[in-house]
Amino acid sequence: MYTDRTLPHDIEAEHSVIGSLLLDGDSLSKVSSILKPTDFYLEKNRYCFEACLNLSGRNEVINQVTVAHELSLQEKLDPVGGSVHLSDMVNGVPSPAHILHFAQIVQRTSIMRQLVQAAGSIANIGYESSPDTNDSLNRAEELLFGIRSERGTRDFAALRDVLDNYMAESLQPDINRLAPIQSGYNQFDQLLGGGMQRSDLLIVAARPSLGKSTLVINMAAAAAANGNNVGIFSLEMSAEQIALRLLSSEAHVDSHRLRLQLINEMEEQRLFDAIGNLSDLPLYIDDTPFQTIVEMRSKARRLQAERGLDLIIVDYLQLINGSGGRNGNRVQEMGEISRSLKGMARDLNVPVLACSQLSRAIEQRPDHRPMLSDLRESGSIEQDADVVAFIHREDRYVDPDAWEKRYPTQEYPANIADIIIAKHRNGRTGGIKLYFQERFVKFENLEIYQQDPVSA
Known part of the structure; x- marks a missing residue:
């Protein structure tokens, strides 16, 4: 389809880059962050640029003589055209002071070639006629994203420029664009x-059945109620199950009776009101099980482009499929997944809030309180996360009689959950207490529950 057209290139700009380097070897520092050898259309120009990089890597001088010698050692001087060709490139340079401009032309034509090649690959995907159209679309999107991500390298930035950008963005009319996303739990937000x-990876971890899914769904609903667009990747529960939980929480109707549709007239009216409130929330659920991180990233980018996106929920981390390229090593796969989630948070400039399982080591300790080392398949999760919060409930490990013997002056912590922030990259650690309304599948601020407990 594309073979009858010459790929985009600019030979004069390529020669000007190499010629400028031969005249002023120190100028390599101006272009090495934006150019790679593969950006050059002509193979002989790639060889010359590689020779310059090799010399720089050994802290040797870059000029016409040293580059010719390096090419000769690599047996590439003759293919390049000999020293005569190097001299021609030097003589053809308008001014080495303009090397950055020449390099930007070379970079731009390289990107255009990559787009053409990606278009050909996308055409081949289309001709495959795969029955899985979503997989085909994800592969196509990943080809285009790969071009952009390759150009995602950043260079040193002056603090003055960083602060100027911050002030400029902070003074934009849309102040919510940079504002933190509130969770609905005041003390939790204060700790954070x-x-x-935005751009943080937050992990909520707990042993099974302690409410990690409930907590992040409650946070998602609170964020959406504040006008934030929220995307939920639910790899464990269906969209219908999440909807029922939200209905139970919003209408204060017993979740078990709601599933069985055993509700009275008053509860039915509360449900209708709750459906009206929840239907207006900008909350989007993808309940595809066993997704890969590539699929999730593609869907998140699409949601951001089409609807806007302020918060991503992942429930839960251990159910994400790895790339399969780690010889079955699940720990390494989890490392790849956690790094990709952090990358997604930064690329999309949104918080990514992910649930994680904890190992059984907790059950073997006398106090059962979670630690960072309990993160399952974890070393990299702890490293990549900006915030790690644990859910701990004493009433799951100690019955009332044992509690009274151990702490005779303290009230039994029935349904009280400790939310322990064990890691906070940019702030303090600590803990808060929430009350778990088990019947309504909802965590509440403890002071709110104590002031106004809800009766059935």
Whole structure:
């Protein structure tokens, strides 16, 4: 389809880059962050640029003589055209001071070639006629994203420029664009410096049945109620199950009776009101099980482009499929997944709030309180996460009689959950207490429950 057209290139710009380097070897520092050898259309120009990089890597001078010698050692001087060709490139340079401009032309034509090649690969995907159209679309999107991500390298930035950009963005009319996302739990938000920070990866971890899914869904609903667009990747529960939980929480109707449709007239009216409130929330659920991180990233980018996106929920981390390229090593796969989630948070500039399982080591300790080392298949999760929060409930490990013997002056903590922030990259650690309304599948701020407990 594309073979009858010459791929985009600019030979004069390529020669000007190499010629400028031969005249002023120190100028390599101006272009090495934006150019790679593969960006050059002509193979002989790639060889010359590689020779310059090799010399720089050994802290040797870059000029016409040293580059010719390096090419000769690699047996590439003759294919390049000999020293005569190097001299021609030097003589053809308008001014080595303009090397950055020449390099940007070479970079731009390289990107255009990559787009053409990606278009050909996408055409081949289309001709495969795969029955899985979503997989085909994800592969196509990943080809285009790969071009952009390759150009995602960043260079040193002056603090003055960083602060100027911050002030400029902070003064934009749309102040919510940079604002933290509030979770609905005041003390939790205070510990995080006002809420869940954009580009952060936050992990909520607990043993099974302690309410980690409930907590993040409650946070998602609170964020959406504040006008934030929320995307939920639910790899464990169906969209219908999440909807029923939200209905139970919003209408204060017993979740078990709601599933069985054993509700009275008053509860039915509360449900109708709750459906009206929840239907207006900008909350989107993808309940595809066993997704790969590539599929999730593609869907998140699409949601951000089409609807906007302020918060991503992942429930839960251990159910994400790895790439399969780690010889079955699940720990390494989890490392790849956690790094990709952090990358997704930064690329999309949104908080990513992910649930994680904890290992059984907790059950073997006398106090059962979770530690960072309990994160399952974890070393990299702890490293990549900006915030790690644990859910701990004493009433799951100690019955009332044993509690009274151990702590005779303290009230039994029935349904009280400790939310322990064990890691906070940019702030303080600590803990808060929430009350778990088991019948309504909802965590509440403890002071709110104590002031106004809900009766059935």
